[in-house]
Amino acid sequence: MSQPRVESPSSGLSPVASPTQFAAETHNPRPSQTAPPYARDQLPSKPLTRATEPGPTHFAPSSKAGPTTALQAQIYNEMWPIARVRPDINFRSLFGGAIVSTFPIRFEDVSNVRQVPDHQEAFVDPTRDESLMFELLDLKTDVADHGSATWFLQDLANEQDAEGAVVLEQSEVFQADGLRFRNNPGIITTAVGQMAISKGRQGRDAQNIVKVYLANLRLKDVTTDVLIIGYETLLINPLSESAATVGAGLAVPAAQTGRMPMSEVFKNAVQSFKVNDWSLFGAGV
Numbered sequence: 026m027s028q029p030r031v032e033s034p035s036s037g038l039s040p041v042a043s044p045t046q047f048a049a050e051t052h053n054p055r056p057s058q059t060a061p062p063y064a065r066d067q068l069p070s071k072p073l074t075r076a077t078e079p080g081p082t083h084f085a086p087s088s089k090a091g092p093t094t095a096l097q098a099q100i101y102n103e104m105w106p107i108a109r110v111r112p113d114i115n116f117r118s119l120f121g122g123a124i125v126s127t128f129p130i131r132f133e134d135v136s137n138v139r140q141v142p143d144h145q146e147a148f149v150d151p152t153r154d155e156s157l158m159f160e161l162l163d164l165k166t167d168v169a170d171h172g173s174a175t176w177f178l179q180d181l182a183n184e185q186d187a188e189g190a191v192v193l194e195q196s197e198v199f200q201a202d203g204l205r206f207r208n209n210p211g212i213i214t215t216a217v218g219q220m221a222i223s224k225g226r227q228g229r230d231a232q233n234i235v236k237v238y239l240a241n242l243r244l245k246d247v248t249t250d251v252l253i254i255g256y257e258t259l260l261i262n263p264l265s266e267s268a269a270t271v272g273a274g275l276a277v278p279a280a281q282t283g284r285m286p287m288s289e290v291f292k293n294a295v296q297s298f299k300v301n302d303w304s305l306f307g308a309g310v
Contacts, residue, residue, distance in 0.1 A: 114285070114293065119146045119159055123305035126253075127297040128290050132157050151270060153258060153279065154233075155287055157294060160252040161306075164245060170198050174216035174241040177252055181237065187220035188232060206246045206303055215240045215295070219259070234260035238291040242298065247306035253295050257287035 115130050132148035132155075141147050146159040168176050175195045182190040194217040204211035216239050221232040235256050242251040258276045279286045285293075 116297075117148075120161070120305055123300065123302040124159070125297075125299050125301060126159070126294045128157055128294045129285055131284065132290075153276065153282075153284070154261065154270070155258055155279075155290075156256045157290060158252070158254040158256075160254070162250045162252065164243065164248040164250050170212055170214065170243060172214065173243065173250075174214040174239050177241050177250075178216045178218050178237060178239045181239070181254070182218070182220050185220070185222040187222045190220035191218055193217045193219060193236075201242060204242065204244065204298070204300060206244065206300075209246050211242050211244045213240060213242045213295070233258065236287070238288065240291070240295045242295075244300075244306070247303065249306050251298075253291070253298065255287050255291035255294070 114127055116125050116127050118125055128148070129150075131150045131152070133151070135141055135147040135149055135156075144161045147156065148158070149156040165173070165176075172195065175192055178192065179190075181187075194215075196215040199213045201211040201213050218237050218239075219235065220237065221234050223232050236259055238255040238257070240253040242253070243249075244251060260275055261273050
């Protein structure tokens, strides 16, 4: 696994209860602050077929968790059936088949067109400038479980040199019974935020507005923090390179175009996340 990332300043995000005028842009895979945990050519090869579909990953509130919202409950318990009845959603193999998740086939593998760090998997829908990322990091032992997703959201905002970054929602701590290793379940927290960020190497004058969905799955027995991050475009700056492809201005809601909204894409990806081969996290596992 990679070395723990350096903690970022705490001034990145201001918790608020209501959305702001800011909104989203598609995210390029962020540069790694850590060494890759493995080489892609060393990953196990496990082609995924319908005959080997994983069962649902069920999440239950931790005994230490506080009240949960309906949105949080949906993330963990309601999304599994969708992958079985919607033809636009499929099981996707991650990290050489060691991990699987489900999300719409409209999200294309970024590694087919450019290099992606070995500890990341990145997918993008170029027609909507939306993206979905999976990232493996060393466990941040100095970050408490409660609010860990918000900490990583802040870290992301700092890395992206974001402006106007706000937290819209954060969950309590949940127990992930479907992610058990040595009979110990993983735990999960989620956070949703909005921020203004530039794409690639463009400057602040080309910032787009992004809604960011982030889940932190903590697998403590293999000392790993898993991040699942969804980026939803809300507003594209005319100066952004995305404007040439998607068009500048407010994004058309996905539901109006017959596509699954990013909030649902994120819920489905989190709920169906499953580890097939725990040796991914180290030779001694």
